[in-house]
Amino acid sequence: MTRLALIAHDDEKPEMIDLAESYESLLSTFDLVGTGTTGKRVAEETGLTVERKESGPIGGDAQIAAEVAEDRLDGIVFLRDPLTAQPHEPDISALLRICDVHDTPLATTRTTAEYVLDGLAADIEGD
Numbered sequence: 001m002t003r004l005a006l007i008a009h010d011d012e013k014p015e016m017i018d019l020a021e022s023y024e025s026l027l028s029t030f031d032l033v034g035t036g037t038t039g040k041r042v043a044e045e046t047g048l049t050v051e052r053k054e055s056g057p058i059g060g061d062a063q064i065a066a067e068v069a070e071d072r073l074d075g076i077v078f079l080r081d082p083l084t085a086q087p088h089e090p091d092i093s094a095l096l097r098i099c100d101v102h103d104t105p106l107a108t109t110r111t112t113a114e115y116v117l118d119g120l121a122a123d124i125e126g127d
């Protein structure tokens, strides 16, 4: 089963909810995991089932990074707020870096997220 992580900074959470609603039928076939607040909101506002890690600032990004290091994830949608400093920037940088190391698809904007989701859907159809 395709395993996808969902992460969004606070200003980007409405965009994440909107994206999850737009792709709900595809996402309902995925094994979803998210950082604490993102996972909670996506689950509550869409009805999708999302495994929840800790909130980002207290280790959630690091937990997702650990899954990438173990090759447990097929992709990540991480809608970052590029205009607001984050107290856990080192964790965020580590997550981005480990995605590069493992060549794990990582989308950080709505448009790239749509490409990644469409790509994952095409992979499933091709199987």
Ligand SMILES: O=C(CO)COP(=O)(O)O
Binding pocket: 007, 008, 009, 010, 034, 035, 036, 037, 038, 039, 054, 055, 056, 057, 060, 061, 086, 092
């Ligand atoms: O901070 C985050 C990502 O860096 C997201 O964490 P939450 O989903 O808990 O808000």
